[in-house]
Each structure stands twice: as structure tokens, then as C-alpha cells.
Amino acid sequence: MRAGMGIGEWFRRLNYERLFFILHRLTAIYLVLYIFPRPYLVLLYGSWEEALKLDMTPIGKILAAIFVFSILFHGINGLRLVLIELGIIKGWPVRDPISPRPALRASAAHKLLIALTVIGTIIGSALGIYLVAYGAETWP
Template sequence: MRAGKGIGEWFRSVNYERLFFAIHRLTAIYLVLYIFPRPYLVLIHGSWEEALKLDMTPLGKLLATLFVFSILFHGINGLRIILIELGIIKGWPRRDPIRPVPALRTSTLHLLLVALTVVGTIIGTALGLYLILYGSEVWP
């Protein structure tokens, strides 16, 4: 690496497909671990109101915010993966059989969908956090 390339050189060889794949798997695990114990909490505590007392704590609000982020990212990235599998858009990594260094194809639609995935996840998480912290009474 030559000097003077700037901070962009750090992220030049980042494989976004692998990064999104890893986050997709982590969000799937979190969604399963967040959703499936819910009915058992109601059975253990005896009523839904008692089981929801955890959600009113700061830890419960943090877990709910992570749940909203997980749903948004997992869903939007899943749609992007479906579009890649159907051949509507092109994925980014393409392996050169001689050199094992990943080369990148450029696809404007794919870049746009990646940007929409990131922006949609950020906006949805912010909205979910707002509703979790301030409740739906302040929503017009």
C-alpha cells in the first residue's frame, strides 16, 4: 500500500457479500432467540403483563431495539439475496480462478440496493427506538 491513498484504502478490499452474509446469519439467530422464548415467559409468569415487565427495563428496551434492527436488516437483505438468486441484479464478489483475490463487478442497481439496505435499516431502527423509548402515544 502506498502512502497518501487515504482512509478509503482501508475499505477497498472489504468483501461486502461476506459481511452481509455474516450479519444475516447473526440476525437470524437473534430473531429466533428473541421470539421463541416469549410464550414460555408468559407460562412461567402466569400473565402477559408480568412477562412484559422485562420489556420496560433499559435492557428490555435495548433488546427490543436490536429486534427491530434485526427484522429490518434480515428482511431487506433477504430481498436483496432473492434478487441476486433470480438474476435480476448481480452480486459483488467474483473470483478469478488464477488469482485468489476477489475482484468486484460494478452494478448500479446492486449498489443502490446495498445503500437502501443500510439506510432503511438505520431509519427503521431509529423509528423503532423512538417508539420503544417514547411509546406510541406521541406518534401522530
């Protein structure tokens, strides 16, 4: 593998780890692009209430729903990555060098955490999208 392949390296061998890597990077970019222009919108429109009118449009609600998904996925996947880095969840080496399998097998805890990442992101995003679309007043 040569250095400096750029974004093309993200898609070289697509598996769930690489997919999570791509989504982690994309959600980070979206979070930065969604959060940092907010103060400038307030300055542009003159007041916070005027700036929030953009969020009440259908496009604003879609962007807010994507924001909820992004923050949930990025946070849960970040926790999974911290646990991998700390060695709490890890794989073990495959001993057969001829077989074209991945270098590490996923442990049961790693598979469970991946499932929890996906399920937590789906449930949290669905709840967040509901609250964004219908407002917190309708929440029981």
C-alpha cells in the same frame, strides 16, 4: 479452500458481501433467541401483562431495539438476496485473470440496492428504537 472451516471462514476475506452475510446470520440467531422464549415467559410469569414487565425495563427496551434492527436488516437483506438469486441484480465477470480483483463486478443496481439496504435499516431502526423508547403514543 477446504471444507469444514466453520466460523473462521466467515472472516477470511472481509468485504461488504461477507459483512452482510455475517450480519444476516447473527440477526437470524438473535431473532430466534428473542421470539421463541416468549410463550414460555408467559407460562413462567402466569400472565401476559406480567411477562411484559420485563420489556419495560431498560434492558428489555435495549433488547427490543436490537430486535427492531434485526428484523429490518434481516428482511431487507433477505429481499436483496432473493433479487440476486433471481438474477434481477447481478455482476458481470472480470476478464483479466492476472489482476487480484473479485470474480464479479457489482452492477449499478446491486450497488443501489446495497445502499438502500443500509439506509432503510438505519432509518427503520431509528424509528423503531424511538417508538420502543418513547412509546407509540408520542408518535405524531
